[in-house]
Amino acid sequence: MIIMLLNKFLVSEQGQYFRQPHIQNCNCARCKRKKYDHEYYLKNKEKILRRIQLYRQNHYLDYLQYRRDKHRYERYGISEIDFQRLIKQQKNQCAICHKPFVGTPCIDHSHVTRKIRGLLCKKCNLAVGLFEEKGIEFAKAIWQYLREENQGFHWLIERKKPDGK
Numbered sequence: 001m002i003i004m005l006l007n008k009f010l011v012s013e014q015g016q017y018f019r020q021p022h023i024q025n026c027n028c029a030r031c032k033r034k035k036y037d038h039e040y041y042l043k044n045k046e047k048i049l050r051r052i053q054l055y056r057q058n059h060y061l062d063y064l065q066y067r068r069d070k071h072r073y074e075r076y077g078i079s080e081i082d083f084q085r086l087i088k089q090q091k092n093q094c095a096i097c098h099k100p101f102v103g104t105p106c107i108d109h110s111h112v113t114r115k116i117r118g119l120l121c122k123k124c125n126l127a128v129g130l131f132e133e134k135g136i137e138f139a140k141a142i143w144q145y146l147r148e149e150n151q152g153f154h155w156l157i158e159r160k161k162p163d164g165k
Contacts, residue, residue, distance in 0.1 A: 068104075076107050076116060083107075086119055094121040096128070 041048060056063065069080050078086075092100055095108070095118035106125035108117045111132070120128065131139045 072107070076109060078107075078116070086116075090119055094119070094124050096120060096124040 072083060073079060087101070087105065094101065094105070099121060101119070101121060103122075105119040106122060108120045108125060108128060109115060110117060
């Protein structure tokens, strides 16, 4: 049984709060604004959607840049200026293979401490992710496999010469 009304919440005898259903005839400023916005949207839906679509077409690259910056800040806590500073510190090169970046570099970070370790190319970032997940034994197994390449089954595969003969 509900015993009291407290600031748009209903309170039961057990102390549980229940949100009151929206009252259609509410006259508070917030409810009036919501009603007006909803009615305006219903009356002008096609015009609004056309305007949004046109805006997105004209500002697509700006929107993508905004999303990248927002994601980078929310996930790693660095701004675009900090990101450009990191690229400059690393001389626009991957921290592992030292090749110049093609496209946007990946931000390598520790999943435990959440600290940024550096910027990597996509291939090195993928490799670090696999090694970090699978452990050092996985890296040793790959190294052993690559060292013993000449002792493998390469003789079973008939290779064509570069000239096609």
